[in-house]
Amino acid sequence: MVGQLILRGFIVGIVAGVLAFGWAKTFGEPAVNIAINFESAQDAAKAAAAVAAGKPAPAEDPVIFSRTVQSGIGLLTGMVGAGAGLGCLFAVLFAFANGRMGNLAAGPTSVLLAFYGLVSIYLVPALKYPPNPPSVGEPATIKYRTGLYFLMMALSIASTLGALRLRRLLVPKYGNWNGSLLALLVYLVIIAAFFVILPGINEVPVTFPAVTLWNFRLASLGIQTVLWGSIGVMFGYIGARAAAERPQ
Amino acid sequence: MATDETSVATSVSDLPLKVAIPIREIMPWAIFGVLIMALAYYFVGAEQGATSIFSGMGVHEFVHDARHLLGFPCH
Numbered sequence: 602m603v604g605q606l607i608l609r610g611f612i613v614g615i616v617a618g619v620l621a622f623g624w625a626k627t628f629g630e631p632a633v634n635i636a637i638n639f640e641s642a643q644d645a646a647k648a649a650a651a652v653a654a655g656k657p658a659p660a661e662d663p664v665i666f667s668r669t670v671q672s673g674i675g676l677l678t679g680m681v682g683a684g685a686g687l688g689c690l691f692a693v694l695f696a697f698a699n700g701r702m703g704n705l706a707a708g709p710t711s712v713l714l715a716f717y718g719l720v721s722i723y724l725v726p727a728l729k730y731p732p733n734p735p736s737v738g739e740p741a742t743i744k745y746r747t748g749l750y751f752l753m754m755a756l757s758i759a760s761t762l763g764a765l766r767l768r769r770l771l772v773p774k775y776g777n778w779n780g781s782l783l784a785l786l787v788y789l790v791i792i793a794a795f796f797v798i799l800p801g802i803n804e805v806p807v808t809f810p811a812v813t814l815w816n817f818r819l820a821s822l823g824i825q826t827v828l829w830g831s832i833g834v835m836f837g838y839i840g841a842r843a844a845a846e847r848p849q
Numbered sequence: 850m851a852t853d854e855t856s857v858a859t860s861v862s863d864l865p866l867k868v869a870i871p872i873r874e875i876m877p878w879a880i881f882g883v884l885i886m887a888l889a890y891y892f893v894g895a896e897q898g899a900t901s902i903f904s905g906m907g908v909h910e911f912v913h914d915a916r917h918l919l920g921f922p923c924h
Binding site: 604700 | 910
C-alpha cells in the first residue's frame with residue numbers, strides 16, 4: 602500500500618521536476634547567464650590586474666560541461682532528481698497525514714501538505730540563507746554555508762512538526778481558531794529566534810546588479826512553488842485513488 | 850476518466866477517517882522514502898561542494914544550474 606503510494610509519488614515528482622525545469626529555463630536562466638557574464642568579467646579583470654602587477658594570471662576554471670549542457674540536460678536532471686526525491690518523501694508524508702487531518706479529504710490534505718513542505722523545506726531556510734546566483738559566494742566558505750543551510754532546514758522542519766503537534770494539544774483547550782493561532786504564534790517566535798541566533802551570510806559583491814539578484818531569487822521561489830504545488834495537486838488525485846483502492 | 854476521479858474523490862471525502870494507514874505499516878516505507886529524498890537532495894544539492902563521495906567536479910558542474918536555482922549554497 603505505502604509502496605504503491607511511493608511509486609506514484611516518484612512518478613508525480615518526475616513530472617513536477619519537468620514542470621519546474623520549464624519555469625527554471627524561462628525565468629531562471631536569464632539571471633544565471635547575466636551572473637556568469639559578471640563572473641567572467643570579474644575574473645578577467647583580476648587576471649589583467651595580476652599580469653599588470655607582473656604576477657602570473659590565475660588559472661581559469663576548467664570547462665567540464667558547456668553552458669548548453671548545464672542549462673539544458675544538466676538543469677533538467679537536477680530538477681527531475683530533486684522532484685523525484687521530493688515525490689517519494691511526499692508520498693510518505695501523505696501516508697501519515699491522510700485520514701488524520703480532521704475531516705480533510707485526500708485532495709486538500711495533499712495540497713496542504715505541499716504548502717507545509719514548501720514553507721518548511723524551502724521558504725524558511727531561504728529567508729535566512731537566500732539562494733544566490735553564480736559569482737555570489739566565496740568558494741572558501743562553502744562548507745560553512747552548506748552546514749548552516751542544512752541546519753536551518755532541519756530546525757525549520759522540526760519547528761513545523763513541533764507547531765503542528767502543539768496545535769493538536771491546544772485545539773481541545775482553546776478551540777480550533779484560537780488554538781491554531783496560538784500554535785502559529787509560537788512557531789513564528791521560534792523561527793524568529795533562530796533567525797536572530799544563527800549567523801548571517803552576505804557575500805554578494807557590491808557591484809553585482811541588484812535587479813539580477815532579485816530576478817534570480819524570485820525565479821528560485823517560482824521553481825520551488827511549481828515543484829511543490831504540482832506535486833501537491835497531482836498527488837491529490839493519485840493519492841486519493843490509491844487510498845480508495847485500499848482494502849478496508 | 851474524469852468522472853471516475855470525481856467519484857473516487859467523493860467517496861474518499863465521505864470516508865475520511867477510514868482511509869488512514871496504520872503507523873506501523875508506514876514506518877519501514879518512511880525510512881525508505883526519506884532515504885531516497887536525502888540521496889536525491891544530497892546529489893543535486895551538495896555533492897562535490899561541501900563534501901564529496903566522487904572525486905572531481907563532474908556531478909557539481911552537471912547539476913550546477915539546478916543547484917543554484919533550487920536555492921542550495923554553491924561555490
